[in-house]
Structures are given as structure tokens and as C-alpha cells.
Amino acid sequence: MALTCSDFCKFLFAIILPPLGVFFERGCTSDLFINILLTILGFIPGVIHAFYIILKY
Structure with a gap:
């Protein structure tokens, strides 16, 4: 499974506000x-x- 640039943005949002x-x-x-x-x-x-x-899907 490769991570994309949008995944990094989702990780950032997940740290600030998980939902x-x-x-x-x-x-x-x-x-x-x-x-x-x-x-x-x-x-x-x-x-x-x-x-x-995020990592699963």
C-alpha cells in the first residue's frame, strides 16, 4: 500500500481533529x-x- 500526498494531509487533519x-x-x-x-x-x-x-483504506 503506497501513501499519497492526500494521505499526509489526512494524517495532519487526524492529529488536529480526528473525525x-x-x-x-x-x-x-x-x-x-x-x-x-x-x-x-x-x-x-x-x-x-x-x-x-486512514491506513486501512
């Missing part, structure tokens, strides 16, 4: 709602989940 990085990668799906919940419960789990989603 935004997931939204740019997957759109308005259940992954976004899971990430919003994780970000509310704790910022670090939201970032980890966002990185996982």
Missing part, C-alpha cells in the same frame, strides 16, 4: 460516528482510530 481525517477518508459512515465517540471519550483513542482508518 475530520476519518470523514475525508470514508465519508459519513459508521466509522465516523465511532471516531466521534472515541474522540469524546479521549483524544488519543480518536487519533489512533483515525490513523487506523
Whole structure:
């Protein structure tokens, strides 16, 4: 799996606001709602989940 320039932008958004990085990668799906919940419960789990989603898809 090769990383593109847009992936680096998504990683930057995922560090600043994790749901935004997931939204740019997957759109308005259940992954976004899971990430919003994780970000509310704790910022670090939201970032980890966002990185996982960006790297997986």
C-alpha cells in the first residue's frame, strides 16, 4: 500500500481533529460516528482510530 500526498494531509487533519481525517477518508459512515465517540471519550483513542482508518483504506 503506497501513501499519497492526500494521505499526509489526512494524517495532519487526524492529529488536529480526528473525525475530520476519518470523514475525508470514508465519508459519513459508521466509522465516523465511532471516531466521534472515541474522540469524546479521549483524544488519543480518536487519533489512533483515525490513523487506523486512514491506513486501512
